[in-house]
Amino acid sequence: MITRNRVESRDLTIGIVGLGYVGLPTALGFHDAGFNVIGLDISERVINSLKRGENPGDDPAFDGAIPTDEKWNITLNPSEAVPFCDVVIVTVPTPVLDDHRPDLRFVKSAGVSIFENITREKRPVVVLESTVYPGVTREIWGPLLEKYELEEGRDVDLAYCPERFVPGDPEHGVRQVPRVVGANDSGVCAALADLYSTLTTGEVHPVSSIEVAEAAKVVENVQRDLNIALVNELALIFPEIGIDVEEVLSAAATKWNFHRYTPGIGVGGHCIPVDPYYLIQKATAAGAPVDLISSARSVNANMPKQVATRILNNAAKLGRTPNNLKILLLGWSYKPGIADVRETPSEPLASALIEAGSKVYVWDPFIQKDELQDAPVIWVESPIDVSADVVVLCTAHQVVLEIDWKELRDTSELGLFYDGRRVVNMNDLRNAGWITAGVGYP
Numbered sequence: 001m002i003t004r005n006r007v008e009s010r011d012l013t014i015g016i017v018g019l020g021y022v023g024l025p026t027a028l029g030f031h032d033a034g035f036n037v038i039g040l041d042i043s044e045r046v047i048n049s050l051k052r053g054e055n056p057g058d059d060p061a062f063d064g065a066i067p068t069d070e071k072w073n074i075t076l077n078p079s080e081a082v083p084f085c086d087v088v089i090v091t092v093p094t095p096v097l098d099d100h101r102p103d104l105r106f107v108k109s110a111g112v113s114i115f116e117n118i119t120r121e122k123r124p125v126v127v128l129e130s131t132v133y134p135g136v137t138r139e140i141w142g143p144l145l146e147k148y149e150l151e152e153g154r155d156v157d158l159a160y161c162p163e164r165f166v167p168g169d170p171e172h173g174v175r176q177v178p179r180v181v182g183a184n185d186s187g188v189c190a191a192l193a194d195l196y197s198t199l200t201t202g203e204v205h206p207v208s209s210i211e212v213a214e215a216a217k218v219v220e221n222v223q224r225d226l227n228i229a230l231v232n233e234l235a236l237i238f239p240e241i242g243i244d245v246e247e248v249l250s251a252a253a254t255k256w257n258f259h260r261y262t263p264g265i266g267v268g269g270h271c272i273p274v275d276p277y278y279l280i281q282k283a284t285a286a287g288a289p290v291d292l293i294s295s296a297r298s299v300n301a302n303m304p305k306q307v308a309t310r311i312l313n314n315a316a317k318l319g320r321t322p323n324n325l326k327i328l329l330l331g332w333s334y335k336p337g338i339a340d341v342r343e344t345p346s347e348p349l350a351s352a353l354i355e356a357g358s359k360v361y362v363w364d365p366f367i368q369k370d371e372l373q374d375a376p377v378i379w380v381e382s383p384i385d386v387s388a389d390v391v392v393l394c395t396a397h398q399v400v401l402e403i404d405w406k407e408l409r410d411t412s413e414l415g416l417f418y419d420g421r422r423v424v425n426m427n428d429l430r431n432a433g434w435i436t437a438g439v440g441y442p
């Protein structure tokens, strides 16, 4: 059983199930904090590269950072990990299905490999970190405890501690972000709060139940989706009345309690476009109203299509129909500085442009060509290779911002530039010869 004394003396073995964006830094963090760590994953690629001491992911922060000492063990086999663990932390994906219903198969399969292998005498605590709706930990794992005849509070404890860190952001890594923790037992919750305090310098905030901790996480991302949806909607309204949305937002932001967000081609990543569906599903099942959250989700989900229409309208004003218009997208990953393409809004934007008859080219030096295999776009090694009619800034990678706009303009016959992220100085672009447009400009 986990106790404060065992945390203090580092006398605990911590299993991490799922060694992706979240699990790997968590495992490394607990190892650095002095604990025995056993990492478990179902991906042979991930396990083999970790066993070779190589970083399996795309965050360069972990290049050369994979330990080789006896307190670091990695395996594909749950029976080589789970029986030895005092704490098992689960960091598996929680995506949505095509119809936006939560896909909890990974949480369930991780639960099976844990609960069929735990050592009851150890009374381990199993902590879910994956983002879910309130109730998932018990709904999915409760029946498994019954199946394997495990009694909560006697053979095993359950807890939930949402992950909040931002990959690629050194100021908000697993070692810095504040944490929320809820457990079935207040003593276990207090000991877990101590354990997480060895991982992070941020505050660790215990709550009264697993469900409160689950709800807190999903609400964080729902709030971001709502705030971004508001500025995205404003970016569709203000240009229609001849006003630049960014000028409005900058003016409003001089008030002390205004929250400043920037509109764009849409939201991406594993969290914001996904997590609200988890709460929508739970609220709907509970018969509770969920209108605002659903509307915000649809505003953000429709943003790439709205932007595609506006790009094509701008080209039409210059006498070009969508047919065979050559459009170059600068950036494909969902945010700057990383290679993560999950739920990237560039994809629905490209699809809408292609559906209208245009040819879409993509330049993103962070992305491997084969990651675009499923997308019907043309990959280019350099932006000047295309002779594009229209150039759309989709991801504000530093390399994108540093493009020589004059040189690129010389390759373009039409010379229409569209800023999908509101990050470039349009005067510079116009001086370089571009006709400019962008999200929220009149």
Ligand SMILES: NC(=O)c1ccc[n+]([C@@H]2O[C@H](COP(=O)([O-])OP(=O)(O)OC[C@H]3O[C@@H](n4cnc5c(N)ncnc54)[C@H](O)[C@@H]3O)[C@@H](O)[C@H]2O)c1
Residues within 6 Å of the ligand: 017, 018, 019, 020, 021, 022, 023, 040, 041, 042, 043, 046, 091, 092, 093, 094, 106, 109, 110, 111, 113, 129, 130, 131, 132, 163, 164, 165, 166, 167, 270, 271
């Ligand atoms: N990526 C982020 O920025 C971030 C931030 C906060 C929270 N989250 C949440 O954390 C969770 C994990 O996200 P991620 O980005 O690390 O996902 P990921 O896809 O990068 O990694 C998940 C890993 O789990 C492994 N896996 C799947 N099923 C397994 C099983 N049954 N047993 C063992 N391993 C298994 C996969 O092979 C993969 O390596 C999600 O719920 C996500 O919403 C992610």
